[in-house]
Amino acid sequence: MDLNTETLIDVTALKPLLGQTDLLLVDCRFDLMQPDAGRQAFEQLHLAGAVYADVNQDLSDQSLTGLGRHPLPTPAHFAETLSRLGFRPEQAVVVYDQGNGAYAARLWWMLRWIGHRQVAVLNGGFQAAQKAGLPMTSGAVSVVPSQVLDLRGTTSSVLDYLALDQARQDPSWLLIDARGAERYRGDVEPIDPVAGHIPGAINRPFTQNLDSEQRFLPPAELRMQFQTLLGARSAEQVVHQCGSGITACHNLLAMTHxxxxxxxxxxxxxxxxxxxxSRPISRGD
Structure with missing residues (x-):
């Protein structure tokens, strides 16, 4: 199946694809403060044919330490998750969350990280699908696992601590923090034990990618906004981060779009x- 997009798909384009075997529909609804809320919402009501991926358990590897609240799984660990979801490499994948794409973008990025390009985020998410009257169903879903794939992540798309420390001190690179301004400044910190931001990072909250209906802004508008931040830099000289590597993917998706x-x-x-x-921190603007 060809989605004719590698970034976003709207409900009108998704509707005729529903029910086809070469489409995998993944529900990524989640709530950082209530980790079970997403799965509960899925079992209450979800798009017909969808499977559920949990941000904590499926899109992170909590056995890894020192890598933040949502440690990026190894490709081998991610392959096991994809098997549980029933993923096959020939499938196109559409992912959605409650609306704004904050969690769906993580799975979008992870699939691209292992080289799968036929993946898109549903623009407007579950909220838009429900409003458009797309078919829904309820209850838990039993998935027949697929073959576990031998995956390799694209190492050039991620930075480790050493590379990040070098990049943040190099003016030819741009480090963008996707958290809200009050968390970036360190005025408040509702989740992590220390407030502030990585020295050298600038702030662009991921919510700036969205319109009033929680849909992504048009590509031309997003390009203008990000180009203003980049200046003479290329996209390849930009590094995204947030609180734990989730909403950073939203800014990455917006730039790609x-x-x-x-x-x-x-x-x-x-x-x-x-x-x-021992790592330095900054507060304020």
């Missing part, structure tokens, strides 16, 4: 950075 392809992810993000108290 705008035609600015090749930016990187620092997956441990702020929660990983502060796991070593």
């Amino acid at each position: 705008a035609g600015l392809v090749g930016s990187k992810l620092f997956a441990p993000s702020w929660s990983g950075w502060i796991s070593d108290p």
